[in-house]
Amino acid sequence: MTDTIREYTLEKLRQKDFDCAKEYTLAMFSGKYKLLIICSLYHNGAMRFNELQRLSEHATHKMMTQQLKEMIKDGLISRHEQLISHRKAVFYQLTNTGESLMPIIDAMCQWGEKRLQDLKLDIDFCSD
Amino acid sequence: MTDTIREYTLEKLRQKDFDCAKEYTLAMFSGKYKLLIICSLYHNGAMRFNELQRLSEHATHKMMTQQLKEMIKDGLISRHEQLISHRKAVFYQLTNTGESLMPIIDAMCQWGEKRLQDLKLDIDFCSD
DNA sequence: CAGTATCCCATGTGATACTG
DNA sequence: CAGTATCACATGGGATACTG
Numbered sequence: 001m002t003d004t005i006r007e008y009t010l011e012k013l014r015q016k017d018f019d020c021a022k023e024y025t026l027a028m029f030s031g032k033y034k035l036l037i038i039c040s041l042y043h044n045g046a047m048r049f050n051e052l053q054r055l056s057e058h059a060t061h062k063m064m065t066q067q068l069k070e071m072i073k074d075g076l077i078s079r080h081e082q083l084i085s086h087r088k089a090v091f092y093q094l095t096n097t098g099e100s101l102m103p104i105i106d107a108m109c110q111w112g113e114k115r116l117q118d119l120k121l122d123i124d125f126c127s128d
Numbered sequence: 129m130t131d132t133i134r135e136y137t138l139e140k141l142r143q144k145d146f147d148c149a150k151e152y153t154l155a156m157f158s159g160k161y162k163l164l165i166i167c168s169l170y171h172n173g174a175m176r177f178n179e180l181q182r183l184s185e186h187a188t189h190k191m192m193t194q195q196l197k198e199m200i201k202d203g204l205i206s207r208h209e210q211l212i213s214h215r216k217a218v219f220y221q222l223t224n225t226g227e228s229l230m231p232i233i234d235a236m237c238q239w240g241e242k243r244l245q246d247l248k249l250d251i252d253f254c255s256d
Numbered sequence: 257c258a259g260t261a262t263c264c265c266a267t268g269t270g271a272t273a274c275t276g
Numbered sequence: 277c278a279g280t281a282t283c284a285c286a287t288g289g290g291a292t293a294c295t296g
Contacts, residue, residue: 112149
């Protein structure tokens, strides 16, 4: 889950090796919670940190901040503060770049649904 | 790189929680070398173990066998043996299921190429 | 060639505590 | 609320040796 694909791909790019387009795209959303974050922001618009954390039952504070940081760095989401009754509130929302991943994610969703449908007939497919 | 997304998703499926279609699809190709393996088999047809290992300069024997095993388990590739001048040769090739991932991978390829093109203007995007 | 098994270190990540 | 920092343990994965 730890996104070592991201590290690995960024390293290639630093070496001026740009032959890793699909790996780079994969690195955009292969981190823990990243698909969940992207889809939630897409459907809900801007969300606050704690709202995002509550999305996944077991998301730890640490992992959520780490994932958000990477996604900001990658230009997928943006962070902005706002004062609500004299208290600072932080919002995250998808950038255009982040949104442009949605067609791919939709395709993944469809592939997965069809595949799982086929596999449901086979009780044992997820053992091991 | 280690595909804990795969473990995590299979665990959900074992719990009869099927609300993870996109994560499941992601788990299909987010392992180390999996994109590379799929694309190579797609373009070259059946390939032998050592040919696959030579694809990536630093692929270790252990990781390659592990990835291939998972992909067989997931139904993306098939393994079959053949006798070549009295020696056993092992071939791997994409199944129809594996091939059906190609449109998604192509989309990832295109997204990545466009994105990297845009980012090339910014020298610093891959630092950190 | 095509694996399997073992050892072992580096890294990821959960838990916890602290800050403004 | 929205973080950052530190510690401690579990796991991933490289290196190496062994098998048919």
